[in-house]
Amino acid sequence: MKYILFLFCLLSSAVIVQGQDQTPKDQVSITSLNKRTRVSTNENGKLQVNVSPKNILKFKAQGWVNYGDFGAKGNGKADDMNAIAAAHAFANLHDLKVQAEKGASYYIGGKERTAIIQTDTDFGTAEFIIDDTKVENRNASIFMVSSSLQAYQLDGITSLKRNQEKIDLSLSQPSLITVANSNVKHYIRYGLNQNDGHAQTDIFVVDKKGHVDMNAPIIWDFDQITDIKVLPMDQSTLTITGGRFTTIANQAESKYTYYSRNIAIRRSNVIIEGLKHRVQGEGEHGAPYGGFINIRDCANVKVKNSLLTGHKTYKTIGNAGKPVSMGTYDISVNRSLNISFENCRQTNDINDRSYWGIMGSNYSKNLVYDNCTFSRFDAHMGVANATIRNSTLGHMGINAIGSGTLLVENTTVYGRSLINLRSDYGSTWQGEFIIRDCTFIPSNGKPNSANLINGSYSGQHDFGYTCYMPEKIIIENLRIEDANHTDEYQGPAIFSNINPKMTDDNYQEKYPYVITKKVIIKNVNTSSGKKLRLSDNPFMFQKVTVISD
Structure with missing residues (x-):
């Protein structure tokens, strides 16, 4: 056998708005010449991989390959990205698993290269050092979990x-x-x-x-x-286990030039388990991140027993010409269904306000936190159905707009409110809230007012849709730790003062807000001893029916 030439196109970059159907950039040429196994690049930077016939037989017999088979040094100094990408490309072609060498430390520099994962991968205890200080393409993912099925x-x-x-x-x-x-x-x-x-x-x-x-x-x-x-949708489940990843943070100008040097999930039916991601080297300025685990255009993805890291918050000038804090994430979920995080934590203090909330999402459905300790749950451009159970949420709490049912159960929340309806998208939720067996510690115990449902809506801005408050809110067995409060504090309120200008019938909304119809309350107690009130704006919520035990 002289040679067999395989040419297949691989995705090489993914920003927060790209999907699995984007035009591929990288090509990997895999040959089986009767020469030693070798990885090189041509004049255009494309990978050229030769695997000897003897090694092909060996790899197929054992059912897996590792990065060292393709020349990875694993010493934490030599750039191993070409070997990593080559190993996955070969494994994809022959449906082999990929294993990282135990105790290896793989350095990944700033060159534009993405390893495409289409088979089970065990990163094990290996370390991956991702150096973002000098990057050719900030949009190029390090790994992309991809389907071979074409959109x-x-x-x-x-x-x-x-x-x-x-x-x-x-x-x-x-x-x-x-x-x-x-x-x-x-x-x-x-x-x-x-x-x-x-x-x-x-x-x-x-x-x-x-x-x-x-x-x-x-x-x-x-x-x-x-x-x-x-x-x-792939019907089989692809599993990725282990891995200790460290991002050496970028030192770019603080503006909205998101970095996507991450693990991008673009395939349905994926489990990630035992992954750890840390960040080091954040300085006085830097560009934000679009999610180290970046999930898009897929369904049925589960992240389990993993450790992630909140990123330092930097400021820039927003579209209104004023300073704004930039959202920066270790978790990003976009246009995806049935996504769950189970038994996951973050490395930094969930109540340290110098770090941005760890998660952001858009256009997704059925998002779940179960036994997680994170600084935030967030749905930017809508979520349909979300569940937060057995969890602890830090200083940014629960921020959401969307529809369906938001269930918060057996969870402790340290945010300014129990649930914040995002004002930048109309403080809207078309559906119901169920809050059960929870503890609310307003502003992490600092003196402050305590509002269960927060938002802001003037009725003067067109968001492109009718804005709703949840039609029904059920609150059962809620403990509010509000002993530390100001002298003016009158007790916790169900609703914040969402529109302070709406105090009588003279106020006219160009885009009327659909107010909650019913609140059902059972067993709510406070450490201050003060009773739960309706709102500082009783006029706005005068038609809400409140049923309490």
């Missing part, structure tokens, strides 16, 4: 309805559907980071006959569709 455009579907149960199509396998209408703008942001909104967007799962999974239903009416894609 494609869907023809013939011109409209969709909210909660539609079936679509007239036939597919070869269950798939994600992403849909957009660029003629309708949603999430027209208000405030210091104001913008003109984003195209109406949704994502959902259908089976082979087009039946929609109603656990994550279509949440918008699409009178027109300008883009609709099918993302076939």
